[in-house]
Amino acid sequence: MNYELFIRSSSQAVDFALLKDGKLLELHKEEESNKFSVGDIFIAKIRKIVPGLNATFVNVGYEKDAFLHYHDLGPNVPSLLKFVKSVSTGKLKDYSLKNFPFEKEIDKHGGIINVLKSNQSTLVQIVKEPISTKGPRISSELSIAGRYIVLVPFSDRVSVSQKIDSREEKERLKRLVTSIKPKGFGAIIRTVAKGKKVAELDRDLQNLIDRWIAMCKKLRGVHLPSKVLSELNRGASILRDIFNDSFTSILIDDETLYLQIKNYVQEIAPKKENIVKFYDSTVPIFEKFGIERQIKTSFGKTVSGSKGTYLVIEHTEALHVIDVNSGKRSNKSKNQEDTALEVNLIAASEVARQLRLRDMGGIIVIDFIDMASAANRKKLYNHLREEMKDDRAKHKILPPSKFGLIQITRQRVRPEINIKTREVDPNGYEREIEAPIVLVNKMTEEIKHLFKKDYKKITLNAHPFIAAFLTKGFPSVRAKWFMEHKKWVTVQPRDAYTYLEYHFLDKNGKEIE
Numbered sequence: 001m002n003y004e005l006f007i008r009s010s011s012q013a014v015d016f017a018l019l020k021d022g023k024l025l026e027l028h029k030e031e032e033s034n035k036f037s038v039g040d041i042f043i044a045k046i047r048k049i050v051p052g053l054n055a056t057f058v059n060v061g062y063e064k065d066a067f068l069h070y071h072d073l074g075p076n077v078p079s080l081l082k083f084v085k086s087v088s089t090g091k092l093k094d095y096s097l098k099n100f101p102f103e104k105e106i107d108k109h110g111g112i113i114n115v116l117k118s119n120q121s122t123l124v125q126i127v128k129e130p131i132s133t134k135g136p137r138i139s140s141e142l143s144i145a146g147r148y149i150v151l152v153p154f155s156d157r158v159s160v161s162q163k164i165d166s167r168e169e170k171e172r173l174k175r176l177v178t179s180i181k182p183k184g185f186g187a188i189i190r191t192v193a194k195g196k197k198v199a200e201l202d203r204d205l206q207n208l209i210d211r212w213i214a215m216c217k218k219l220r221g222v223h224l225p226s227k228v229l230s231e232l233n234r235g236a237s238i239l240r241d242i243f244n245d246s247f248t249s250i251l252i253d254d255e256t257l258y259l260q261i262k263n264y265v266q267e268i269a270p271k272k273e274n275i276v277k278f279y280d281s282t283v284p285i286f287e288k289f290g291i292e293r294q295i296k297t298s299f300g301k302t303v304s305g306s307k308g309t310y311l312v313i314e315h316t317e318a319l320h321v322i323d324v325n326s327g328k329r330s331n332k333s334k335n336q337e338d339t340a341l342e343v344n345l346i347a348a349s350e351v352a353r354q355l356r357l358r359d360m361g362g363i364i365v366i367d368f369i370d371m372a373s374a375a376n377r378k379k380l381y382n383h384l385r386e387e388m389k390d391d392r393a394k395h396k397i398l399p400p401s402k403f404g405l406i407q408i409t410r411q412r413v414r415p416e417i418n419i420k421t422r423e424v425d426p427n428g429y430e431r432e433i434e435a436p437i438v439l440v441n442k443m444t445e446e447i448k449h450l451f452k453k454d455y456k457k458i459t460l461n462a463h464p465f466i467a468a469f470l471t472k473g474f475p476s477v478r479a480k481w482f483m484e485h486k487k488w489v490t491v492q493p494r495d496a497y498t499y500l501e502y503h504f505l506d507k508n509g510k511e512i513e
Helices: 076-088 165-181 200-216 234-240 253-269 270-275 290-296 336-358 374-387 439-450 464-471 478-486
Strands: 005-009 013-020 023-031 041-050 054-058 064-071 121-128 137-139 149-153 158-160 187-188 226-229 245-252 276-278 303-304 310-315 319-325 362-367 393-398 405-410 458-461 489-493 500-507
Touching: 005 234, 005 253, 013 290, 023 234, 023 290, 023 336, 041 187, 041 234, 054 137, 064 121, 064 464, 076 121, 137 165, 158 165, 165 187, 165 200, 226 310, 234 253, 253 270, 253 276, 270 276, 276 500, 310 336, 319 336, 336 362, 336 374, 374 405, 374 464, 439 458, 439 464, 439 478, 458 464, 464 478, 464 489, 478 489
Parallel strands: 005 245, 064 137, 158 187, 245 276, 319 362, 458 489
Antiparallel strands: 005 013, 013 023, 041 054, 041 121, 041 226, 054 064, 121 137, 149 187, 303 310, 310 319, 362 405, 393 405, 458 500
């Protein structure tokens, strides 16, 4: 399998498209206005303690206070509170924790009123971004993620990813990290650390310690609330979490981002540095590689699969429901049971892709086609688990019920990606609309006006349906323009455009106002 990452930058946001064997697998958007990303650490003030919920509300600067439950405090929260107070007042200038005396751990089943006080300052980390009407979900059990290691301050525990199967390798990594980690810090060894030497692990660990010290230096005299440590940008965090030898290409259309990503890849995988390339063309990057078209066809209520199968995806307040349909699939199977199994296996692969692509979270119920054979139901269950194996979000899949339903819970830490795939017509209704002759008449008038201004070369960018309407047939609309003005208009289809959107460009590719 081959992974490709395409990064598109605009003035408001950066879009990241991850493709697996040419098929869109993940789509992320990083907006400049998003001040609360998963992994960010804030120094904040406790506002209101609610004993009935065994939780507190914390002001992190969002319009709604963040929610901090007792179970998210972490066992060493008294040590954290003492450390923050000492550093903020300037009494403590050694941030290494090796000489810092730890407080007694809190009771696992205790009450928050016995641990925290109103107006107390503390460090908290975003574990769930603001979604809908809810503020951020936070934790005071801090962690700083690196390529191979996750650093956990105020802990001495070293644990290893469960995805590393070899017991010998787990023991080797645990022994190595235990020998190099500083006192007062715990560590979680990530799956990608498998087979790595001590020098690579130590370099990653030292980088995390440096980030911790840089964060601590910001605490003294800082205004509350304030972000003191930012998670890596979305592109770097994607690479940090899933980059491997399967990556064949990373293309970026912004020079500054290109240099940042290139430097990061140089750090984590020097041998793969040459796959990072700067994309410089007048044709938009998502357009050039067919990503825009995949976005349009992947986010509708109905999603087509191979061999005529399709999914119908419904969203409700409580859960997501996915219905599997065989469609007009030609039946080459021997019997109905084999047909149902084939359709279900195809659908399961597409469901796994859709969950990652839309970043769907919460409860997902999938209505597969009924199968009488228990062996076939087990085969479907195992196939779905295998397809979701690489999903970074925590998830749990239950075996098929007697009704053929499979239930999935999937961690939701960011708002779900929702892209409108239907156009709004001039009357404001969201529906399919035909190529309006009114639009063509408007273009004709504008072209007449532009040629009078003595533009030598004009390019018209328009939605593919409109572009086809202008160029097909004899004589085509474009041919009529040529016969009238004796000048040729280049028509370029743009998948990203809405149905009624179009722009004229001059010979230098600049938009004509």
